[in-house]
Amino acid sequence: MIRIAILGFGSVGQGIARAILAKDLDITVTGLADSRSGIIDAAGIDIAAALDRKGNGDPCGTPGISPADVVAKAEYDVLVEVTPTNVETAEPALGHIRGALRRRKHVVTSNKGPVALAYSELRDLAAANGVLLRYEATVCGAIPLIHAIKEGLAGNTISRLYGVFNGTCNYILTRMAEDSLTYEQALAEARELGYAEADPTYDVEGIDAGVKLVILANTVLDMQTTLDDVERTGITLLTPDALRLAEDQDCTIRLIGEIIAEAGVLRVSPRIVAKSHSLVVEGTLNAVTVETDLAGDLTFIGKGAGSTETASAVIGDLLYIHDRYVQSS
Amino acid sequence: MKLEMKDQPGQLVAALQPISAVGGNIIAVIHQRETSAAAETLDVQIVLELPEGRLENLLELLREQGVSVVRIGEERLLYEYTLIVIGHLMHTDLSDTVDRIDRTGSAEVTDLSLAMPAINSPSSARITIRSTTRAEMKKAIRILRDVAEQKELLIIEPLEDGR
Numbered sequence: 001m002i003r004i005a006i007l008g009f010g011s012v013g014q015g016i017a018r019a020i021l022a023k024d025l026d027i028t029v030t031g032l033a034d035s036r037s038g039i040i041d042a043a044g045i046d047i048a049a050a051l052d053r054k055g056n057g058d059p060c061g062t063p064g065i066s067p068a069d070v071v072a073k074a075e076y077d078v079l080v081e082v083t084p085t086n087v088e089t090a091e092p093a094l095g096h097i098r099g100a101l102r103r104r105k106h107v108v109t110s111n112k113g114p115v116a117l118a119y120s121e122l123r124d125l126a127a128a129n130g131v132l133l134r135y136e137a138t139v140c141g142a143i144p145l146i147h148a149i150k151e152g153l154a155g156n157t158i159s160r161l162y163g164v165f166n167g168t169c170n171y172i173l174t175r176m177a178e179d180s181l182t183y184e185q186a187l188a189e190a191r192e193l194g195y196a197e198a199d200p201t202y203d204v205e206g207i208d209a210g211v212k213l214v215i216l217a218n219t220v221l222d223m224q225t226t227l228d229d230v231e232r233t234g235i236t237l238l239t240p241d242a243l244r245l246a247e248d249q250d251c252t253i254r255l256i257g258e259i260i261a262e263a264g265v266l267r268v269s270p271r272i273v274a275k276s277h278s279l280v281v282e283g284t285l286n287a288v289t290v291e292t293d294l295a296g297d298l299t300f301i302g303k304g305a306g307s308t309e310t311a312s313a314v315i316g317d318l319l320y321i322h323d324r325y326v327q328s329s
Numbered sequence: 330m331k332l333e334m335k336d337q338p339g340q341l342v343a344a345l346q347p348i349s350a351v352g353g354n355i356i357a358v359i360h361q362r363e364t365s366a367a368a369e370t371l372d373v374q375i376v377l378e379l380p381e382g383r384l385e386n387l388l389e390l391l392r393e394q395g396v397s398v399v400r401i402g403e404e405r406l407l408y409e410y411t412l413i414v415i416g417h418l419m420h421t422d423l424s425d426t427v428d429r430i431d432r433t434g435s436a437e438v439t440d441l442s443l444a445m446p447a448i449n450s451p452s453s454a455r456i457t458i459r460s461t462t463r464a465e466m467k468k469a470i471r472i473l474r475d476v477a478e479q480k481e482l483l484i485i486e487p488l489e490d491g492r
């Protein structure tokens with residue numbers, strides 16, 4: 001059995017809770033917090049009841065118990081940090097993660113902020129305390145890209161890594177190409193369907209894709225980069241004409257994130273891609289090609305976001321830790 | 330390039346085979362019997378496309394076949410790169426942009442499609458550049474990037490870029 005404390009009970013947090021309820025994963029939740037409340041129960045929290053409370057618009061637990069209380073006082077093996085991403089300060093997640101690692105607790109997170117800003121510090125802190133930090137869900141949701149590169153492709157040298165890292169932009173570009181929509185029309189549609197935030201800047205200006213490149217560069221490609229190192233162009237200026245001009249040559253336009261390892265290049269920009277190319281995926285899908293020396297080229301395609309899909313990546317990390325580090329208790 | 334070889338059956342095949350072996354593409358074969366007929370050789374001109382960096386390799390294979398190369402002709406525009414530009418292209422003098430690439434002498438804009446938008450909204454154009462070598466292409470793209478920055482144009486490059 002593995003005991004976890006979950007910080008953040010939104011789309012991802014609730015997705016994890018539902019999967020634990022639906023399947024026999026041998027995971028017990030002993031700590032839980034949202035922005036307004038918390039619960040600590042070493043015997044195991046009734047997560048079905050917590051989901052009901054959230055569903056009614058209530059806090060998940062008791063007001064007065066903070067996320068910091070859960071980090072410091074709950075009895076757990078792994079902290080699951082799934083609060084909102086802040087790419088400037090990484091807080092409050094960074095503090096939560098440091099606190100758990102210092103208590104010699106493993107950490108699994110879907111939160112891009114701490115991994116993009118402080119990976120080397122957190123990795124060293126985890127190593128010094130003999131625990132693991134895993135972050136599969138931070139890049140491309142359900143696609144086990146980090147696991148594939150670190151474990152499956154161990155021993156390979158990666159020369160280039162590129163693809164579609166942002167589902168919102170991919171949806172907008174797909175719709176602009178399909179029905180000659182303007183950028184504004186396609187964005188409005190994406191908002192209606194819940195694919196784009198009220199303030200879409202983070203997605204459409206390529207910041208989200210850029211942060212994911214930084215995470216990959218720093219954690220699996222041995223580079224040391226920050227968001228400022230990413231050459232970044234978003235999709236806001238694209239015209240239906242431009243998509244049609246691409247279409248005339250059996251091509252389309254996609255927002256592509258790219259790392260050229262040796263040249264130290266990280267860039268996010270709209271690019272012309274042949275429609276037959278494997279990276280041209282529809283809707284909100286993500287797709288990434290990894291160029292390696294031994295394995296050749298590999299392309300991964302899958303859902304880059306979503307409650308259950310992102311929970312899948314978190315649960316994969318939890319069970320990885322479970323199998324290797326957590327003794328039955 | 331122009332190849333000179335002995336006037337014997339099979340020699341032409343001996344010359345052509347290595348070209349495909351290095352991934353080349355034969356465009357035309359021209360016989361010129363008269364020029365050095367006294368020396369009992371057959372002059373053949375072969376016009377071909379070759380992937381960059383394969384010329385040395387080809388020459389070596391030809392030597393092994395006993396074919397001697399008299400002259401290597403001019404290299405022609407073989408690299409092609411198509412990109413899309415968005416912005417106020419008319420206001421910012423699109424033909425000047427094209428000129429700046431053509432002035433390099435080694436790369437030129439061979440195709441330009443312009444979509445005319447509503448008045449005052451940004452226009453989009455697809456530009457195809459051809460050049461003889463990868464290095465020249467890189468230079469042309471760099472020029473275009475500089476122009477785009479100065480004139481606040483958005484460039485959309487192909488996935489397989491010229492870096």
Ligand SMILES: NC(=O)c1ccc[n+]([C@@H]2O[C@H](COP(=O)([O-])OP(=O)(O)OC[C@H]3O[C@@H](n4cnc5c(N)ncnc54)[C@H](OP(=O)(O)O)[C@@H]3O)[C@@H](O)[C@H]2O)c1
Nearest residue numbers: 008009010011012034035082083084085110111305306310
């Ligand atoms: N959604 C996806 O598909 C996806 C995919 C990959 C990665 N991610 C990442 O996963 C994380 C969670 O995403 P999400 O979609 O689940 O977000 P969300 O739906 O907005 O939920 C965020 C949760 O965190 C809680 N929270 C906010 N501030 C907090 C604080 N200071 N301390 C403790 N809890 C706090 C919120 O509390 P209230 O409930 O009280 O508001 C809410 O329960 C983000 O970092 C995101 O970037 C998400």
